[in-house]
Amino acid sequence: MTSERLVDAPIAIDRLLALDAHPDCGGLALFAGTVRDQHEGRSVLRLRYTAYRPLAERLIREIEQAARARFGLGYCRAVHRLGMLDIGEVAIVCVARAPHRAEAFAACRYVVDEVKHRVPVWKEEFYTDGSSAFVRGCCIRPDHDSHAETLPDGAPRERREQ
């Protein structure tokens, strides 16, 4: 089973399920986020994900650990794909195993939300018209006053948050 939380090759989902362990867990929730072909009205051809690996690896492991404690999971694993991805490819996978389904579902949502908001990964979209742009996201500066901020172009932060 892979121990990396950031991978450059397609994510091997079946190896993340840990079906040969955790017999006390009757609920297994799996979330897979895939690349869609449009964003805010623009036709997307492909995406490129990049990351700052040292911090991203540590934070994903911390998020998994927090989810295990918060939802009483027997197992939790999240993996994010990096590199150039075509439409339909899997970008992120989360597996949560718990004694019952409710905790497993809730944990999957928690983990994916935390990864999207806290982990240093960046998404660059390439459009069918030949242009490209980075998707605007969440500031992870720990001592930042998020209530007073504006974007570099002067727009309020909320307008372009994803």
Add this chain to the structure above:
Amino acid sequence: MLRFELFGELVALAKSESVSLEPISSPASIQDALALLAQAQPALGPWLDRCAVACGDKLLLRGDAVPSDKPLALLPPVTGG
């Protein structure tokens, strides 16, 4: 030598994946280091307030001391998932 590694859209703004500076004196804090970076790379200036700074796997605060002989990673707002 003060070295910044750039990520996300910062790479296109600076037209480079890293910026190295040779300040006359070592900056005392991360905030001081960022002020030097803004002078050297004006295109990055408007973005710095929303950028986190990391060294290795640790996030740093603006008041933290600049680590010696280690690059600083400049992290713009994130968009994983």
